[in-house]
Amino acid sequence: MNGKADPRAEGEVTTRTRLERGRGALGPALELVHTGRAPTRAVLTAELGVTRATAGAVAAELEALGLIRIDAKPSAAAGSQGRPSHRLSVAEDGPVVLAAQVHADGFRAALVGLGGRIVATAPGCETVDADPAQVLGSVVEAGARLLRDTGRRCVGAGLAAPSAVAEPEGTALNPLHLAWPAGAQVRQIFTDCVREAKIEGPAFAANDVNLAALAEHRHGAGRGARDLLCVATGHRGVGGALVLDGRLHTGSSGLALEVGHLTVNPEGRPCHCGSRGCLDVETDPLAFLTEAGREPGPEGLLVQARALLRDAYGDPSVRAAAEALIDRLGLGLAGLVNILNPDRIILGGLHRALLEADPERLRAVVADRSLWGRSGGVPILACTLDHNSLVGAAELAWQPVLDDPLGALG
Amino acid sequence: MNGKADPRAEGEVTTRTRLERGRGALGPALELVHTGRAPTRAVLTAELGVTRATAGAVAAELEALGLIRIDAKPSAAAGSQGRPSHRLSVAEDGPVVLAAQVHADGFRAALVGLGGRIVATAPGCETVDADPAQVLGSVVEAGARLLRDTGRRCVGAGLAAPSAVAEPEGTALNPLHLAWPAGAQVRQIFTDCVREAKIEGPAFAANDVNLAALAEHRHGAGRGARDLLCVATGHRGVGGALVLDGRLHTGSSGLALEVGHLTVNPEGRPCHCGSRGCLDVETDPLAFLTEAGREPGPEGLLVQARALLRDAYGDPSVRAAAEALIDRLGLGLAGLVNILNPDRIILGGLHRALLEADPERLRAVVADRSLWGRSGGVPILACTLDHNSLVGAAELAWQPVLDDPLGALG
DNA sequence: TGACTTTGTGCCGCTACTAAACAAACCCGG
DNA sequence: CCGGGTTTGTTTAGTAGCGGCACAAAGTCA
Numbered sequence: 001m002n003g004k005a006d007p008r009a010e011g012e013v014t015t016r017t018r019l020e021r022g023r024g025a026l027g028p029a030l031e032l033v034h035t036g037r038a039p040t041r042a043v044l045t046a047e048l049g050v051t052r053a054t055a056g057a058v059a060a061e062l063e064a065l066g067l068i069r070i071d072a073k074p075s076a077a078a079g080s081q082g083r084p085s086h087r088l089s090v091a092e093d094g095p096v097v098l099a100a101q102v103h104a105d106g107f108r109a110a111l112v113g114l115g116g117r118i119v120a121t122a123p124g125c126e127t128v129d130a131d132p133a134q135v136l137g138s139v140v141e142a143g144a145r146l147l148r149d150t151g152r153r154c155v156g157a158g159l160a161a162p163s164a165v166a167e168p169e170g171t172a173l174n175p176l177h178l179a180w181p182a183g184a185q186v187r188q189i190f191t192d193c194v195r196e197a198k199i200e201g202p203a204f205a206a207n208d209v210n211l212a213a214l215a216e217h218r219h220g221a222g223r224g225a226r227d228l229l230c231v232a233t234g235h236r237g238v239g240g241a242l243v244l245d246g247r248l249h250t251g252s253s254g255l256a257l258e259v260g261h262l263t264v265n266p267e268g269r270p271c272h273c274g275s276r277g278c279l280d281v282e283t284d285p286l287a288f289l290t291e292a293g294r295e296p297g298p299e300g301l302l303v304q305a306r307a308l309l310r311d312a313y314g315d316p317s318v319r320a321a322a323e324a325l326i327d328r329l330g331l332g333l334a335g336l337v338n339i340l341n342p343d344r345i346i347l348g349g350l351h352r353a354l355l356e357a358d359p360e361r362l363r364a365v366v367a368d369r370s371l372w373g374r375s376g377g378v379p380i381l382a383c384t385l386d387h388n389s390l391v392g393a394a395e396l397a398w399q400p401v402l403d404d405p406l407g408a409l410g
Numbered sequence: 411m412n413g414k415a416d417p418r419a420e421g422e423v424t425t426r427t428r429l430e431r432g433r434g435a436l437g438p439a440l441e442l443v444h445t446g447r448a449p450t451r452a453v454l455t456a457e458l459g460v461t462r463a464t465a466g467a468v469a470a471e472l473e474a475l476g477l478i479r480i481d482a483k484p485s486a487a488a489g490s491q492g493r494p495s496h497r498l499s500v501a502e503d504g505p506v507v508l509a510a511q512v513h514a515d516g517f518r519a520a521l522v523g524l525g526g527r528i529v530a531t532a533p534g535c536e537t538v539d540a541d542p543a544q545v546l547g548s549v550v551e552a553g554a555r556l557l558r559d560t561g562r563r564c565v566g567a568g569l570a571a572p573s574a575v576a577e578p579e580g581t582a583l584n585p586l587h588l589a590w591p592a593g594a595q596v597r598q599i600f601t602d603c604v605r606e607a608k609i610e611g612p613a614f615a616a617n618d619v620n621l622a623a624l625a626e627h628r629h630g631a632g633r634g635a636r637d638l639l640c641v642a643t644g645h646r647g648v649g650g651a652l653v654l655d656g657r658l659h660t661g662s663s664g665l666a667l668e669v670g671h672l673t674v675n676p677e678g679r680p681c682h683c684g685s686r687g688c689l690d691v692e693t694d695p696l697a698f699l700t701e702a703g704r705e706p707g708p709e710g711l712l713v714q715a716r717a718l719l720r721d722a723y724g725d726p727s728v729r730a731a732a733e734a735l736i737d738r739l740g741l742g743l744a745g746l747v748n749i750l751n752p753d754r755i756i757l758g759g760l761h762r763a764l765l766e767a768d769p770e771r772l773r774a775v776v777a778d779r780s781l782w783g784r785s786g787g788v789p790i791l792a793c794t795l796d797h798n799s800l801v802g803a804a805e806l807a808w809q810p811v812l813d814d815p816l817g818a819l820g
Numbered sequence: 821t822g823a824c825t826t827t828g829t830g831c832c833g834c835t836a837c838t839a840a841a842c843a844a845a846c847c848c849g850g
Numbered sequence: 851c852c853g854g855g856t857t858t859g860t861t862t863a864g865t866a867g868c869g870g871c872a873c874a875a876a877g878t879c880a
Contacts, residue, residue: 025868056828072825074876082826083876173782190877227662240749244654246831251751252637252788258748258781266676273781338668339650339749341661371683373670374585378662434836454860461838466859483856484845492857493845 025050029058031067031402033088034114035218040085041070044261059088065409067114067401080132090115094104094304095409096150097397098143098157098199099390100190101208102135104236109143110387116184116219118387120146132172132189141198142194152230155408156201156397158167159190160208160389162234168255170205182191204396206321209239210248210257212383213390216346217243218395220385223345231259234302234350238280242340262335264328279332283325285350291321300349309353323361326354330365337370348383355382412615413629418656435460439468441812443478443498444524445628450481450495469498475523476504476820500525505808505819506560508553508567508609508798510600511618513644519552520797521562521645526629528797530556537590542582542599550603557609563818566611566807569600571818572644576666580615611818614806619649619758620658620667620791621802627653628805630795635754639670639746642758642793644712648690652750658731672745674738688741693735695760701731712760719763733771737762740775747780747788758793765792 025048032038032047032366045055062068069091074084096111096119109122122142130138136159147154163175163186170187172180180186194203213230217224222230228243240257242249250256256358260280261273268277269287281287285301289308293313297304312318329351337345345366347355355362370378383392401408435458440450450648455465472478479501484494506521506529507727520530531554540548546569557564573585573596582590597615604613623640623673626632632640650667652659670690671683673710678687679697681805691697693712693760699718707714722728726759747755757765765772771792780788795801811818 040827045827050870051829053870054868057867076515076877080826081824081878083828085827113731244659249654252753254750255781256749258751261748261781262745263673266673275779302822335672336749338671339666340665341666341747344664354614369685371665371671449859453857462859463839463861464837467836486846490857491847491855493859495858697837 007018013151015362025054026061026405027403029055029188030062030067030114030405033062033090034398034402035223038088038116041086042082042085044088051068060326062405063091065405068092068094069406079345090117093152095153095155095401096147097201097394098147098154098194099160099394099397100136100138100139100157101160101390101393102139103234104164104209107142108136108387108390109139109146110390111143111146111150111154112391112395112398114398116215116385116391118391119152120150122146132184132186134182135180136185136186136190136193138265140190140197140199144197144199153382154200155401157190157194157199157203158201158211158393158396159186159205160211161186161205162208164258165206165254167250168319172249173255181225183352183405201397202400203394204399206248206250206393206396207254208240208389208392209394210241210250212348212385212388213241213243213346213392214248215385215390215392216383216386216393217246218381219391220388221346221381221383222344225342227340227342228344228346229340229342230346230348231333231336231351233284233350236284238283242342259332259336262332264331268328279328282328283351283354284330288325288350291324293321305350306342308352309357313357322354322357326358326362329354330362331369333362333380334369335367337366342378345378345380346383347380348388350380357379427800435464435468436471437813438817439465439526440472440815442476443472443500444526444808444812445633446525448498450498452495454498457523457744472815473501475815477501477502477815477819479554485635500527503562505563505565506557507611507804507818508550508557508564508604509807510549510553510567510569511570511797511800511803512544512549513572514620515654517545517549517552518548518797518800519556520804521553521556521560521564522801524623524808526795526801526804528801529562530560532556540598541795542590543603545590546596546600547606550600550607554607554609559586565811567600567604567609567613568621568806569596569615570621570803571596571612571615572618574668575616575662575664579663583665609712611807612810613746614803614809615650616658616660616806617643617651617664618799618802620651620660622758622795622798623651623653623802623804624658624805625757625795625798625800625802626793629801631756631791631793632754634767636750637750637752638754638756639750639752640756640758641743641761643760644779648693648761650746652752669742669746672742674745676736676739689738692738693742693761693764697733698731698760701734702728703731709747716763719767723765724768732764732767734774737767737775739764740772743772743776743790744779747776752788755788755790756793758798762792765790 028048029044037046038044041055041059045052054398057068059133063070069089071087075087076084095114096113099110099112101108106125111119152266161172161173166173168347172186173186190205191203209232212340217228222228229324231239236246238260240259261278263277264279265282268367269281270276271278271281285305288305308318309322367377438458439454442454448454448457451465451469453542455462457691458465469480473480479499481497486494504523506523509520511518511524517534518534521529523529526816553618571582574584576583582594582596597800600615601613619642627638632638640651642649648670650669652667671688673687674689675687675692679691681688681691698715718728719732
């Protein structure tokens with residue numbers, strides 16, 4: 001089988017030589033299958049720029065590692081001649097990563113497989129007014145329970161935190177919404193919890209909007225974009241993220257894309273940052289409800305604002321408030337377009353609802369206020385993934401495997 | 411000499427096997443020598459993460475290609491034991507690239523070697539109110555003359571244009587300062603001129619501020635920075651540039667970092683972009699002179715403003731004007747810091763002069779208006795290179811050689 | 821049924837490395 | 851002046867990963 005003498009050729013007889021080859025192209029190949037861009041080995045050959053022999057060997061090795069599946073039967077592609085391909089897909093029973101998300105109202109844990117597929121979710125939990133160690137301990141414990149129940153192999157863990165995460169220390173800088181102290185060592189605490197729960201693999205933590213952007217880039221509305229800008233309003237505050245060449249741009253200390261304090265209304269509301277008219281306070285749910293003349297109800301500002309946009313857009317006061325917010329959001333986005341020149345923009349939270357309420361108006365404002373209008377033609381889309389922060393946290397944990405499958409799993 | 415039989419071993423006998431090896435590490439190695447980060451083969455070994463054998467072979471091949479020089483005599487490093495290293499340096503008589511720069515007052519041509527060393531310069535020429543084909547024809551002709559006079563081999567050409575250059579078409583979008591039409595095909599015209607002058611190698615064109623940033627990153631004040639932000643005021647208007655991981659970030663259509671229209675003074679001057687108080691009109695030489703109560707003299711606004719800052723900073727009206735501009739510049743830089751979170755900022759033109767007039771004030775404003783102050787501690791430095799746009803244009807032309815020396819020269 | 825098209829595999833060889841031993845060139849301490 | 855110790859460079863042998871090529875497999879089309 002092996003030609004030259006192999007001193008280890010005793011136990012496993014077959015596919016042994018293959019397991020030794022393909023180190024270089026292995027990562028890129030897995031990434032292509034992971035993001036759904038390589039449905040067959042033929043496509044893999046073209047995308048990697050290697051020969052069919054190499055692509056075949058690489059795919060065989062990824063299958064041997066339990067990461068992808070190669071269909072036994074070829075599936076006939078409709079309307080094409082030639083030998084039909086065997087379909088490549090992510091292994092359904094392969095390893096998973098633990099994804100955790102903490103937000104103002106509680107937390108969530110999930111197991112996520114390759115391809116961004118959520119395998120299992122722990123039921124959402126109510127708000128916890130507890131310190132980081134308690135919250136992260138609970139969410140990791142929920143994840144550990146999932147792992148026990150499903151019996152799957154875990155290769156890493158990722159946390160989506162509701163604050164900027166400073167690099168390289170991994171501290172939470174502005175956890176406004178939580179009973180957490182500023183400067184909490186979230187990455188360290190999360191890592192400790194993961195270790196204590198005897199979960200295998202490295203642990204990572206990053207800002208939730210950043211991770212949402214990463215997830216949308218790999219599996220959602222951002223697929224194929226080279227320079228992707230995401231902006232999202234949550235319950236409170238605006239977050240931004242930038243994905244460049246498939247990698248998150250966090251800046252030198254993890255604080256990039258803090259876009260909440262762009263000035264979009266010089267005569268606007270005072271902001272806690274000391275300035276006035278910031279994107280943060282001019283395009284959030286509270287501003288919208290106030291301008292529409294509504295009292296904040298019991299169901300949460302974001303939910304209420306979304307419902308209003310969806311159900312009462314005919315109401316003149318709602319419409320006027322929406323248009324005012326759209327104009328300010330457009331001004332902010334145009335500023336970002338002039339600086340970053342992305343090839344796609346994705347909006348989440350209330351911003352997404354504003355986009356869907358009147359896409360033409362938003363696009364017109366952005367185009368009008370971008371220099372030369374040219375880059376104002378940038379596509380502006382809504383988020384498409386459910387739980388995109390959670391999936392993004394999983395991406396973080398998958399990254400070492402995508403970079404070097406043999407090294408991370410071997 | 412060669413061990414196994416080599417069918418081609420007839421003409422060149424020696425260094426033949428070496429010329430066939432080192433393809434992968436060749437580019438990175440050349441880049442290290444080019445940027446002055448690999449003074450010896452020992453350092454090269456460490457920086458590349460390869461064995462001494464590989465580093466030695468790679469260096470030998472780069473020398474054989476005529477790109478670098480390995481000192482014959484080892485140079486004794488003071489106070490260190492062990493065998494002394496042979497010094498590596500860029501080949502002084504190696505190939506060059508043609509660098510061209512066009513600006514409002516004229517143009518300039520130069521031959522630039524590896525390491526950003528300007529080998530020969532054609533005398534600057536006065537303003538040319540001519541169309542792109544004429545201007546670029548003249549500057550390329552000046553370069554061709556330099557090539558003839560020096561007899562050096564040319565491996566490419568780069569142009570620094572005084573306007574944004576759209577990707578991927580290579581058209582000039584806002585050539586305000588020239589008698590050029592908007593949308594002029596500068597890259598195509600430049601390429602045609604280079605071809606017509608029978609200059610070898612590919613031709614490139616990009617915005618001058620972008621290229622200045624690239625040059626500062628490789629050979630100037632930006633060396634070692636990972637995320638480098640450059641902002642510069644010229645005779646008119648503000649330009650910005652961002653270097654990420656050693657590569658220029660041009661955005662999806664070459665329009666990134668058009669920072670001139672950030673709002674830095676809500677009650678400020680009206681700007682031709684339709685807004686008011688833009689960085690562009692609030693921190694340019696004209697604004698400075700006006701606020702200092704000076705009449706524009708005959709010597710050019712930028713020169714006059716610089717002289718005033720240098721020689722008359724004691725004058726209260728000059729000082730007040732400078733501080734007003736510094737505050738506005740700081741506001742703009744803080745906005746960029748919040749978005750990009752660079753690890754270094756470099757200023758050119760009038761902005762550089764403002765920085766040098768009162769560095770503490772500028773740094774304080776940036777730190778104060780950056781979120782959490784943390785990233786406000788970013789170092790703000792002045793440009794250090796003469797003719798940095800020209801050197802940057804050369805970098806553009808060198809890039810293919812740095813990426814694949816064998817492919818580009820073979 | 822056979823020509824054509826496309827996909828996948830086995831085999832050989834090459835290129836760019838690594839590993840390890842050796843050699844060279846400095847220091848220093850006696 | 852001579853023999854360790856230390857760092858640098860070279861030589862040789864070996865190897866991982868990929869390309870090239872011939873061939874086999876599995877479909878479509880006329």
